Amino acid sequence: MxxxxxxxxxxxxxxxxxxxxxxxxxxxxxxxxxxxxxxxxxxxxxxxxxxxxxxxxxxxxxxxxxxxxxxxxxxxxxxxxxxxxxxxxxxxxxxxxxxxxxxxxxxxxxxxxxxxxxxxxxxxxxxxxxxxxxxxxxxxxxxxxxxxxxxxxxxxxxxxxxxxxxGGKVRARPVPAEAALLHAALPRPDLADAFSVRVPPGTSVDPQVWADGVFRDPPAVVTALLRLRNVVVAPFGIERGDSSAFDTVGRDGREVLLGTDAGHLDFRASILVEPDSDGTTVTLSTHAATRSRAGRAYLGLVGLVHPAVVRAMLRRAARKAVSPRARATVAA
Known part of the structure; x- marks a missing residue:
């Protein structure tokens, strides 16, 4: 009425x-x-x-x-x-x-x-x-x-x-000291960055849930870029990437560590979840260490688009986490 x-x-x-x-x-x-x-x-x-x-x-x-x-x-x-x-x-x-x-x-x-x-x-x-x-x-x-x-x-x-x-605004930040697994895995990276998003109370505080949301369901444009990447790098002897690059390799409390080692570089990503009474901060941090000249060239090119890709993936995961469908699923 x-x-x-x-x-x-x-x-x-x-x-x-x-x-x-x-x-x-x-x-x-x-x-x-x-x-x-x-x-x-x-x-x-x-x-x-x-x-x-x-x-x-x-x-x-x-x-x-x-x-x-x-x-x-x-x-x-x-x-x-x-x-x-x-x-x-x-x-x-x-x-x-x-x-x-x-x-x-x-x-x-x-x-x-x-x-x-x-x-x-x-x-x-x-x-x-x-x-x-x-x-x-x-x-x-x-x-x-x-x-x-x-x-x-x-x-x-x-x-x-x-x-x-x-959905929250994605912000760049220094790699947090609390991402201990990441620092231990690749202590001297050639690439190191971190991005955070703030979400309201009621979202998951399980870092594995966030890792799956970020890496297992990326935006369509990111999926297309990864496919293009596999086509472009093949002639230069760089391995094709697949979903195993985002397998979980470690967990400690509120942090999970993902990544893989390849011939041209080692890659690790950390998802750190920091809840408090007013919401949750989710931080995606990346370390990469090159192994060869090809790896350094590759990282130089990837580094140009890496921030935009990470922002898009984290933003999508945040928006899905607070969607009406997600809330109904949690409530059920």
Missing amino acids: RMEGWFAVENVHERVLPVPAAEVGRLLDRAGSADDPLWPTPCWLPMRFDRPLAVGADGGHGAVLYHVSAYEPGRRIEFTFDPRIGLVGTHTMEVLPQGPDSCLLRHRIVADTRGAMRILWPAIVRVCHDTVLEHLLDNAERAVTGSVADPVRYPWRARLAVALEG
């Missing part, structure tokens, strides 16, 4: 759940916590507050800022928007009993739009909000019944927002 004027918003999402209200109320009381069972992370940036859930707790999700203006444990949370975002009003989550073994979980926005939000709300914010709330209700249904009868379908504008918000 949604009723909206030109500048006023009244937006309601609700779902009947076949369990007592107290059971859903316990889920609601974990809103904004690290183990929030309802908020659809990692698709969307998590809801976070500056203190435990209580009146006065200040925070929001991403650029959408608000504070807790009313709280009845197990029943109702009211949030008041920070007017700087262009919404003046509240959004409320509440659990309404429908009998001894049924309840209604409802979210309602009542607000006026201001400034740029008068354009942004109908253009993109509303569809993202509707998608987030239906995904949240899916999570509630799954938590209490074990399945979802009609899962939310992400429209293209919501998928675009997820890609831009959750």
Whole structure:
């Protein structure tokens, strides 16, 4: 049910759940916590507050800022928007009993739009909000019944927002000292670089999962470049590369090591996963050491495209990790 004027918003999402209200109320009381069972992370940036859930707790999700203006444990949370975002009003989550073994979980926005939000709300914010709330209700249904009868379908504008918000920006960085396996494997590399991406809470913290995501499912353009590479290097006596070059050769805690030795150079790649309370940093580091003149020439050419290739592979893995499909798989 949604009723909206030109500048006023009244937006309601609700779902009947076949369990007592107290059971859903316990889920609601974990809103904004690290183990929030309802908020659809990692698709969307998590809801976070500056203190435990209580009146006065200040925070929001991403650029959408608000504070807790009313709280009845197990029943109702009211949030008041920070007017700087262009919404003046509240959004409320509440659990309404429908009998001894049924309840209604409802979210309602009542607000006026201001400034740029008068354009942004109908253009993109509303569809993202509707998608987030239906995904949240899916999570509630799954938590209490074990399945979802009609899962939310992400429209293209919501998928675009997820890609831009959750996929993360890949940044160059020094090879981290914590990549101990990599430093031990090739301590004197001729090529050494590292790139990191930051992803929201809820993504995998298993470095092997990330290694598979980066190297076993690269972008199509990277696959095409690898095939071209095999054609070009053959006349120069350099071995053709295959997927075995990205086999895992070691693991220690949050780091996995991949790579191979060839006649022209030795190659190692490290995936290092560093989780914290606000998300996870995934770093892909590379060391390569040449063995011959052909290897040095090869590395000189490959080094020109290597940063772009690594960025593309890491960016794709990050976006897939926070995709709606990935979240549904994790939740199931």
